[in-house]
Amino acid sequence: GGAQGHMAQGSMSDATPPEQTGHASCDLQEECESLRDRSAALEERNARLLDEIALLRSHCEVDAPHWAREVRHCAEQLQEIAAPLATVPLGAKLLVLVEGLQAAEVGLRAMGGAPLREELAELRTAFARHLNEGQAREAALRTETERLRAMLRGVGTSVATPAPAAEERGQSEARPAEPVPQEPGPPELRPEPPAPREPGPPELRPEQPSSQAPLPLEPAASLAEGSVEAGGDTAP
Structure with missing residues (x-):
């Protein structure tokens, strides 16, 4: 207008x-x-x-x-x-x-x-509560784990010394015994074979007694003469 x-x-x-x-x-x-x-x-x-x-x-x-x-x-x-x-x-x-x-x-x-926002706030509150409970449980589990580890370390320290001996004994029982190497000793002394004996004078064996009468013994002078004669015959 x-x-x-x-x-x-x-x-x-x-x-x-x-x-x-x-x-x-x-x-x-x-x-x-x-x-x-x-x-x-x-x-x-x-x-x-x-x-x-x-x-x-x-x-x-x-x-x-x-x-x-x-x-x-x-x-x-x-x-x-x-x-x-x-x-x-x-x-x-x-x-x-x-x-x-x-x-x-x-x-x-x-x-x-906004009911959804209210529900979201309630969910956040519940989640925070569960999170705190989970953290508390995790801390308790960590404490228990540390305590158990300390106990295991103490037990391992107490059995550390006999453990290798038992292990070696078990291994020696499981494995077959190996031959022990022997050190070389002095050579064995074997008896030498007897040397051949040179023929000597015939052995004088005692005469067997006979039923016949003994022969009369010749005097020593006659025996000596006989030996000299025998030697003269053998000389060249």
Whole structure:
């Protein structure tokens, strides 16, 4: 509308006097200033609304799941209290309150919260707990392993001396006995064969006594003469 009026005023400016043209331009400038002010105000309001939306979104993503979890815990505790009193009127009323709390939890979860983030936080908490337990168990196992190693070192030190003797004895029993090399001794002394004996004078054997009468012995002088004669016969 302002543009059309401006065009109409421009088309009529040729027929209007200069005084009316100056008044029209002043009006247009005032209208532009007001539009600029309104635009700046709208921008400020938009920025404020964006901040409020971000704040509400953070509340929905953080506070709503938190309070939904708190309501669930309260409902669980109240249900534990009301379970033994189910047959009593008070127990029935408490169960009704439990149902109301469960419905409130569902409503809080449906307010644009982030149940997945809540579940992720719970999973992180459980994982951290299991991780701490695993680290504690690992430290205990390391301590036990060091203790057992120290015991084994002590046992090995105590049996280190007799162990080689037993091992050598086992090896000697397993292996056949090797012949022990004998050192060369002095040559054996064998008896020499008897030397050939030179023929000597015939042995004088005692004569056997006979039944005949003994012959008369000749005197020594006759024996000597006989030997001399025998020697003279043999000489050349």
